[in-house]
Amino acid sequence: MRFSKKIESCNLSPIRKFHPYALEAEAKGRKIYHLNIGQPDIATPKEFFDAIQNFRDPVLAYAPSAGIPEYVESVRQYYAGLGISLETGDILATNGGSEALQIVLQCILDEGDEVLIPEPFAPNYTTFVRLAGGQVHPIPTSAEEGFFYGARDRIEREITPRTKAILITNPGNPTGAILSPESTRIIADIAWEHDLYVIADEVYREFVYGDQKIVSLAEFPDVAQNVVIIDSISKRFSACGARIGALISRNKELIGHAMKVCQGRLCCSTLDQLGAAALYSEGPAYFAVQKEEYHRRRDTVMEKLSQIPGVVCKCPEGAFYLMAKLPIDDADAFQKWLLTDFEDHGDTVMFAPGEQFYGTPGKGKNEIRIAYVLKQADLERAMDLLAMGIQAYQGRTQGA
Incomplete structure (x- = not known):
């Protein structure tokens, strides 16, 4: 075969x-x-398990394809606490951050399109890009430089006519490197100037160990149409097995296309979404x-x-x-x-x-x-x- x-x-x-x-x-x-x-x-915080144990509906029904209202609202409120204003329609519940990334790539890539990714990067990125028909175009870094890549010339020289998106992880997996606010702004500007999507995997946002400030790409409203945020409860709340994440973008057309995939896979787990919503009650x-x-x-x-x-x-x-x-x-x-x-x-x-x-x-x-x-x-x-x-x-x- x-x-x-x-x-x-x-x-x-x-x-x-x-x-x-x-x-x-x-x-x-x-x-x-x-x-x-x-x-x-x-x-994992007990609020997750309490929410599931308190579920009393007689039928465990399909959840809405976009996510149950409790979970979507909890994500929206979490970002509001970061000073980022989102509408309910900017958020789609996904089966972990992995599915969020898969959906985005399926929506934006044609055969042979390239995604710029600073290396080293999570190996699953390669799998997801290739299955969507694209190719990974690495942005080189080195261990000696602490895997730095957030400079305009290092990124722009890798752009080709086939480049469709820049994919970053901040803080980084596997490097633990953090983009400075200045470097994050540079990447946003490059995406806008070259008409590229910029996909930001920000699932490790809470894990920063010095005085560095993490700036989300969602904080730049002038490039809202270019930005996609990948998020998840897995590491933030030590709930990897729940497989609940989020695809976030103010690009309504992109969200509309992503909804086709969400409806095709029907929904995320109703119970896990309820547990995830409860997790966001955790505070600083x-x-x-x-x-x-x-x-x-x-x-x-x-x-x-x-x-x-x-x-x-x-x-x-x-x-x-x-x-x-x-x-x-x-x-x-x-x-x-x-x-x-x-x-x-x-x-x-x-x-x-x-x-x-x-x-x-x-x-x-x-x-x-x-x-x-x-x-x-x-x-x-x-x-x-x-x-x-x-x-x-x-x-x-x-x-x-």
């Missing part, structure tokens, strides 16, 4: 592709410390506690990395990820070896190899993404295992 060229051009997730090796390691009795996937261990105190915890974890990881000779890693400013360049040749081979050949007192560690976070062939081969989502003691142990693993792996290859 034949398959589409679109799906054959996609890869398995680098975050999940080592799962079979992990199962084999666990079958041998090894404990694996997971730095590979951004699954927070912080408890909740986010302050989360941020303090992740700040401490970030500092732990950076301290441990600084003690490993040859590692290159700029301190991330936001989200709960970082990209690190390791003193090895191939992060894929190293990860496989950690799962098949390495252990310390029965323990080993997983990360996400970096190559598939890049669009430029050959880049990221000796880089890894770390998600610092483990509790403190586990995080310290995981980083010690990484250091021991690097030392043992170098000794193995040097002695070969």
Whole structure:
């Protein structure tokens, strides 16, 4: 049987592709410390579960395709609290931020259209762009520069006649980098001047660890027709399994086209939307506690990395990820070896190899993404295992 060229051009997730090796390691009795996937261990607020348990309707019916009123209004009010005025019709409920991005790309891309994305970027972006018929055009960055890309010349020189959109994540996944307000304005201006969509994945907005100010692209009304915001409850409220997000844009024509897809997939989960709406009752105190915890974890990881000779890693400013360049040749081979050949007192560690976070062939081969989502003691142990693993792996290859 034949398959589409679109799906054959996609890869398995680098975050999940080592799962079979992990199962084999666990079958041998090894404990694996997971730095590979951004699954927070912080408890989901009880308001989510209370809302579902209090559901009393006799029939669990389809929700409106655009989202239940309670959820849409909770999102609108959340943005109002940020000083961003939205209408109800600017918001569509989606099955996580992932579906929001898929819908947008399906609405704007024709075969061969390009999406500019600063690399490294979430590998799922490549999958979504290709399945919509487009191509990723990477904006190069480097670990040595802290993955900076927010300058006019760095972006404009990558624009081609096929460019349709710029896709950014702020704060960044996998880098933890933050765009300054000035860089965010530059990107908005470039989108306006070149008649491009600018899609901003802002799901990590609450996770900023210094004095930096996050500016949403939705704060620029003069480019409202160009801007699309991708949002989600997954990381903000540690509710990844609920799969509730939002597609947000003041571009009424775009929302109208997106509604065709929303109606085609009928609706998002009624119960999960009710739970999501309840989550938005959480206030600043909740986010302050989360941020303090992740700040401490970030500092732990950076301290441990600084003690490993040859590692290159700029301190991330936001989200709960970082990209690190390791003193090895191939992060894929190293990860496989950690799962098949390495252990310390029965323990080993997983990360996400970096190559598939890049669009430029050959880049990221000796880089890894770390998600610092483990509790403190586990995080310290995981980083010690990484250091021991690097030392043992170098000794193995040097002695070969």
